[in-house]
Amino acid sequence: MGRLRNALMLLIGLGFTTAVYAIDVVKEFSAMAVQQAPGKPAFQAKMYVSKNAVRTDYKINDTNVIEIVFPQRHLQVLLVPGEKIYLESENKTSVTAAEKNTSDKNPCAGRPDTECKSLGKETINNRETEKWEFLTKRNGRTFRSLHWIDVQRHMPIREFLPDGTVTELKIVGRDKMDGRDTEKWLFQITRADGQSVTSTQWYDPELQMAIREDMPGGYLRELRDIKTGDQKKSLFEIPKDFHKVEQLPAKLRPPVMPEGTPR
Numbered sequence: 001m002g003r004l005r006n007a008l009m010l011l012i013g014l015g016f017t018t019a020v021y022a023i024d025v026v027k028e029f030s031a032m033a034v035q036q037a038p039g040k041p042a043f044q045a046k047m048y049v050s051k052n053a054v055r056t057d058y059k060i061n062d063t064n065v066i067e068i069v070f071p072q073r074h075l076q077v078l079l080v081p082g083e084k085i086y087l088e089s090e091n092k093t094s095v096t097a098a099e100k101n102t103s104d105k106n107p108c109a110g111r112p113d114t115e116c117k118s119l120g121k122e123t124i125n126n127r128e129t130e131k132w133e134f135l136t137k138r139n140g141r142t143f144r145s146l147h148w149i150d151v152q153r154h155m156p157i158r159e160f161l162p163d164g165t166v167t168e169l170k171i172v173g174r175d176k177m178d179g180r181d182t183e184k185w186l187f188q189i190t191r192a193d194g195q196s197v198t199s200t201q202w203y204d205p206e207l208q209m210a211i212r213e214d215m216p217g218g219y220l221r222e223l224r225d226i227k228t229g230d231q232k233k234s235l236f237e238i239p240k241d242f243h244k245v246e247q248l249p250a251k252l253r254p255p256v257m258p259e260g261t262p263r
Helices: 003-011 097-101
Strands: 028-034 044-049 054-060 064-069 075-080 084-088 115-126 127-138 141-150 155-159 166-177 180-190 196-204 210-216 219-228
Touching: 115 141, 127 155, 166 196, 180 210
Parallel strands: none
Antiparallel strands: 028 044, 028 219, 044 054, 054 064, 064 075, 075 084, 115 127, 127 141, 141 155, 155 166, 166 180, 180 196, 196 210, 210 219
16 A cells, blocks of 8 residues: 555655565666755765665765665665675565565555454545555544545545644646556645645556655655666676674664754
């Protein structure tokens, strides 16, 4: 669920791969992932996406790093080529192939705290959807939400969330984006106080994911220079001359906040 919206969450911070492996990779590809914010230099990362792993090359504090995520193994590896070291860690957000296949039938798959109930089919914004009720238990309380999932695209066309927020997706046309055929969608979030935010997203039917999102205030994130095709297995292998470490060099670790510092 959520392929259109979530696919470009890979461009938040350094979590480039999160959204790509959260969807079914129907075709392997490489691309340049770009995030732009007003008054700041563009942040870029080279991505290589296979059906079993996602590799992302980028910089931390001017140091080249390589991040490889293996979803089925729930494993993330961070390599530092300049020092020939690598760090392994568990990736709890990755989804196994079995969970992906199940999630097409049950959107609550992989969420042990949530129970799903099918409420039939409805046409929303000229799209055939399946309506689901989610009952999520947290801290002794049960939260109810409603979700209308697009039958073809497996993404929420409309959602009523427990805090009163309503989300809406609507297709408004088709565009060429970086030479690729895409569907243009509007995504609107309306909070309980009536305030709303709208973004525009471009969905690539061949890759079955969004490849660009324009957000209010001049924020942009997208995949550019997309090249489809099988990715070399060597891209996802740890070089034999690299040695494993238990922690990264200080220059690559986030700063430690003093005790009592507001977060």
